[in-house]
Amino acid sequence: MTAEEPLLQATNLHTWFELRQWGFLRVGSVRAVDGVNFELGRGESVAFVGESGCGKSSLARTLLGLHKPTHGDVIFEGEHLSELKGEARRQYLARVGYVQQDPFGALPPFMDVRRLLSEPLIIHGVTDRDERERRIRKVLEEVRLTQVDEILPKFPHMLSGGQQQRVVIARALLLEPAMLIADEPVSMLDASVRVEILNLLRRIQQERELTLAFITHDLSTVRHYADRIFVMYAGRVVEQAPVERLLDNPQHPYTCALLAAIADVDADNALEERAVPDGEPPSLLHPPEGCRFHPRCPQAMAGLCDRQDPPLFEPEAGHYSACWLQDPERG
Amino acid sequence: MNRWMQGLRELKGYPSAVGGLGIILFLVALSVYTVITIPYSEALDRWRGGEHWQMHPVNAGPVWADRLLGGNLPQTRVVESENAEVREAPFEGGKQVRIPLTFEYDNEGFPSELNLFLNQKGTQQEAFVRLTWHTPSGEAIPLGGQRVSEESRISISQNRALEGRLGMVPHVGLFAGDSDPADPEAERGEYRLTIDAMLFDPTAELEADLAVYGRVHGLAGTDYQRRDLMLALMWGTPVALAFGLLAAVGTTITTLVIAATGVWFRGWVDALIQRLTEVNMILPMLPILVMVGTLYSTSIWLMLGVVIALGIFSAGIKTYRAMLLPIREAPYIEAARAYGAGNARIILRYMIPRILPVLIPTFVTLIPTFVFLEASLAVLGLGDPQLPTWGKVLNDAQEQSALYNGFYYWVVAPAVLLMLTGLGFAMFGFALDRVFNPRLRTQ
Ligand SMILES: Nc1ncnc2c1ncn2[C@@H]1O[C@H](COP(=O)(O)OP(=O)(O)OP(=O)(O)O)[C@@H](O)[C@H]1O
Ligand code: SF4
Ligand SMILES: [Mg+2]
Numbered sequence: 001m002t003a004e005e006p007l008l009q010a011t012n013l014h015t016w017f018e019l020r021q022w023g024f025l026r027v028g029s030v031r032a033v034d035g036v037n038f039e040l041g042r043g044e045s046v047a048f049v050g051e052s053g054c055g056k057s058s059l060a061r062t063l064l065g066l067h068k069p070t071h072g073d074v075i076f077e078g079e080h081l082s083e084l085k086g087e088a089r090r091q092y093l094a095r096v097g098y099v100q101q102d103p104f105g106a107l108p109p110f111m112d113v114r115r116l117l118s119e120p121l122i123i124h125g126v127t128d129r130d131e132r133e134r135r136i137r138k139v140l141e142e143v144r145l146t147q148v149d150e151i152l153p154k155f156p157h158m159l160s161g162g163q164q165q166r167v168v169i170a171r172a173l174l175l176e177p178a179m180l181i182a183d184e185p186v187s188m189l190d191a192s193v194r195v196e197i198l199n200l201l202r203r204i205q206q207e208r209e210l211t212l213a214f215i216t217h218d219l220s221t222v223r224h225y226a227d228r229i230f231v232m233y234a235g236r237v238v239e240q241a242p243v244e245r246l247l248d249n250p251q252h253p254y255t256c257a258l259l260a261a262i263a264d265v266d267a268d269n270a271l272e273e274r275a276v277p278d279g280e281p282p283s284l285l286h287p288p289e290g291c292r293f294h295p296r297c298p299q300a301m302a303g304l305c306d307r308q309d310p311p312l313f314e315p316e317a318g319h320y321s322a323c324w325l326q327d328p329e330r331g
Numbered sequence: 332m333n334r335w336m337q338g339l340r341e342l343k344g345y346p347s348a349v350g351g352l353g354i355i356l357f358l359v360a361l362s363v364y365t366v367i368t369i370p371y372s373e374a375l376d377r378w379r380g381g382e383h384w385q386m387h388p389v390n391a392g393p394v395w396a397d398r399l400l401g402g403n404l405p406q407t408r409v410v411e412s413e414n415a416e417v418r419e420a421p422f423e424g425g426k427q428v429r430i431p432l433t434f435e436y437d438n439e440g441f442p443s444e445l446n447l448f449l450n451q452k453g454t455q456q457e458a459f460v461r462l463t464w465h466t467p468s469g470e471a472i473p474l475g476g477q478r479v480s481e482e483s484r485i486s487i488s489q490n491r492a493l494e495g496r497l498g499m500v501p502h503v504g505l506f507a508g509d510s511d512p513a514d515p516e517a518e519r520g521e522y523r524l525t526i527d528a529m530l531f532d533p534t535a536e537l538e539a540d541l542a543v544y545g546r547v548h549g550l551a552g553t554d555y556q557r558r559d560l561m562l563a564l565m566w567g568t569p570v571a572l573a574f575g576l577l578a579a580v581g582t583t584i585t586t587l588v589i590a591a592t593g594v595w596f597r598g599w600v601d602a603l604i605q606r607l608t609e610v611n612m613i614l615p616m617l618p619i620l621v622m623v624g625t626l627y628s629t630s631i632w633l634m635l636g637v638v639i640a641l642g643i644f645s646a647g648i649k650t651y652r653a654m655l656l657p658i659r660e661a662p663y664i665e666a667a668r669a670y671g672a673g674n675a676r677i678i679l680r681y682m683i684p685r686i687l688p689v690l691i692p693t694f695v696t697l698i699p700t701f702v703f704l705e706a707s708l709a710v711l712g713l714g715d716p717q718l719p720t721w722g723k724v725l726n727d728a729q730e731q732s733a734l735y736n737g738f739y740y741w742v743v744a745p746a747v748l749l750m751l752t753g754l755g756f757a758m759f760g761f762a763l764d765r766v767f768n769p770r771l772r773t774q
Pocket of ligand 3: 056057058183
């Protein structure tokens with residue numbers, strides 16, 4: 001991480017979804033994001049990993065301003081997201097691009113490529129048609145859709161999955177963002193184009209010096225595309241570290257279990273299978289007392305882990321882990 | 332857009348689309364022709380009735396129907412003095428005029444009425460006329476004499492004294508020759524009405540028009556006020572189409588926007604819209620329209636407004652809501668929010684266009700339901716008081732017990748046009764449904 005001011009900071013971020021019965025009775029909250037703190041520097045690429053339902057997408061949407069945080073805030077380029085209104089909020093939205101999981105679903109099916117790429121520009125006040133056309137062409141070339149004239153009049157269903165995702169990426173880049181958030185950008189694509197798309201994202205990230213935050217289940221390839229990894233569990237970041245250190249020297253028992261799960265299955269399945277340790281995923285409605293992982297943790301310490309929530313420890317510089325095992329005072 | 336073009340091209344493969352479109356185009360062409368040839372104000376003016384129709388028969392059937400059945404019923408003919416050999420003989424302080432009005436009669440059955448229109452010009456003095464009827468067999472029947480002022484109408488058919496003498500109504504008796512009064516038959520040949528007039532001013536002129544009213548008239552026949560039904564049938568077309576189209580557009584668009592707004596904002600907005608819809612759904616449309624019509628005005632534009640107003644929160648909202656709910660969660664809408672699209676833009680540009688193709692067939696089939704609604708209102712006596720419409724014709728027919736009296740054409744023609752409208756739009760709509768509704772297409 002660089003010493004300069006971070007691009008984005010999440011401070012004590014919570015996103016809870018109220019659960020209602022019969023439309024009005026509050027019966028509890030789904031704590032999809034439950035006290036997350038991190039900083040993202042300019043030009044770095046970070047990966048979020050964690051089992052299904054641990055709140056990765058909710059975190060991504062909160063960063064994008066699509067969910068209002070229940071507590072805490074997102075600070076982007078020094079400005080608090082919750083305080084942005086009107087035009088300033090729109091400016092923020094232009095600064096953060098979004099790449100979704102399902103490329104076909106992410107494109108309005110009734111608009112051709114030219115139209116759907118014009119939309120963000122129109123919304124952000126680019127009224128000149130030629131100017132829009134110029135910017136659309138430029139960005140399509142950047143995502144390597146070089147047959148621009150062929151692509152522009154097509155409707156999403158006429159494109160291949162890989163082409164669709166390139167159009168989605170192009171749309172995310174149109175407004176010259178400082179950051180891209182990609183939620184499992186390749187998980188719905190054909191295996192043959194996954195690497196291409198990941199390489200494309202990495203290349204664009206490096207050329208444009210963007211901050212790239214992407215969510216992935218694929219720990220086996222994450223090494224090539226991320227500088228740092230955040231491991232999420234039950235709405236929290238339980239371990240964060242530069243990618244090599246985390247993969248080679250995992251600290252948190254949950255991370256160890258995740259990595260063990262990939263090592264177990266053979267290479268082909270590793271791409272498909274979701275690496276999940278044994279046991280039930282925790283309820284986000286009533287998270288376990290103490291360490292949220294303790295019901296499944298092989299190293300759980302009775303009397304400590306089931307009572308007290310572990311804080312973030314820093315066993316080595318830049319490597320954080322929320323586990324009592326890393327408590328330096330533990331003797 | 333190319334999706335639409337593709338759909339249209341596909342439509343050609345459906346006979347029902349071609350047939351339906353043919354009917355619709357015919358109705359549209361008829362509307363355009365009508366509006367151009369009979370301007371709105373003229374149509375209203377004529378439909379009010381009166382003098383314009385005095386040369387038309389009462390309750391005459393269509394000519395073609397009679398001829399098709401091999402009949403030879405008389406059409407109205409007017410014998411004018413302009414073409415007659417008028418003889419004049421002056422005398423002290425005036426002149427004597429003899430006008431023979433001659434015509435050939437070779438139809439079956441009898442005329443429906445006999446009227447003589449006299450018009451004396453160039454004087455204030457009343458004239459005296461004496462009428463004599465000459466039958467083909469040479470019989471001369473005096474019809475009596477009377478004073479006439481400038482313009483007068485002598486209703487020969489209403490002449491009670493004559494009726495008494497003939498033993499039959501005059502327009503039958505004068506044509507019956509010496510056939511059996513119980514079952515009279517028309518005598519064919521040349522008839523003549525001689526008018527002997529004394530004009531008490533040498534400069535005066537007398538014009539006479541003898542109207543021998545027929546029993547069949549034109550393409551559509553006439554009603555009890557002598558009005559040509561063709562006028563109402565023709566003008567009914569643009570009125571019906573405009574009413575149906577405007578009501579369908581008005582209700583569909585407003586309903587769609589409101590449904591989408593509710594789905595998008597959720598919470599109390601949606602709840603309010605839902606409750607309003609439920610309340611509105613149990614409000615009966617027809618009685619409300621009847622109430623408005625009875626208490627306020629039956630203007631067709633007011634009715635259109637009420638129909639649209641009641642249609643805004645119609646059951647359609649529930650359907651559209653069900654269609655829009657999954658779309659609300661579509662990733663492309665989340666993406667749009669992420670690049671800054673506002674609420675209005677999302678509703679109008681991202682949600683509604685998504686279900687529009689599916690709604691077009693419904694929209695097309697909705698048009699005739701409003702056409703029928705307007706006709707129903709008219710039949711209930713709540714039609715526009717001035718406009719000639721199909722419903723008004725049916726209403727008049729009903730009030731005059733048309734079917735009981737055997738004036739079938741009075742009911743059949745507007746009913747056929749209504750059915751044709753329904754059929755055209757339904758056929759076209761069903762074909763559209765197959766093209767634009769992917770679920771049906773795969774079957
Ligand atoms: N809009 C919402 N309303 C209510 N609950 C939600 C909403 N979005 C997500 N959740 C809940 O929050 C939890 C976390 O969901 P989220 O989509 O963030 O998980 P995820 O880590 O992205 O999972 P996956 O890997 O399957 O995509 C889930 O239990 C989900 O049911
Ligand atoms: S805190 Fe305890 S239960 Fe939680 S991961 Fe560490 S050892 Fe396991
Ligand atoms: Mg997700």
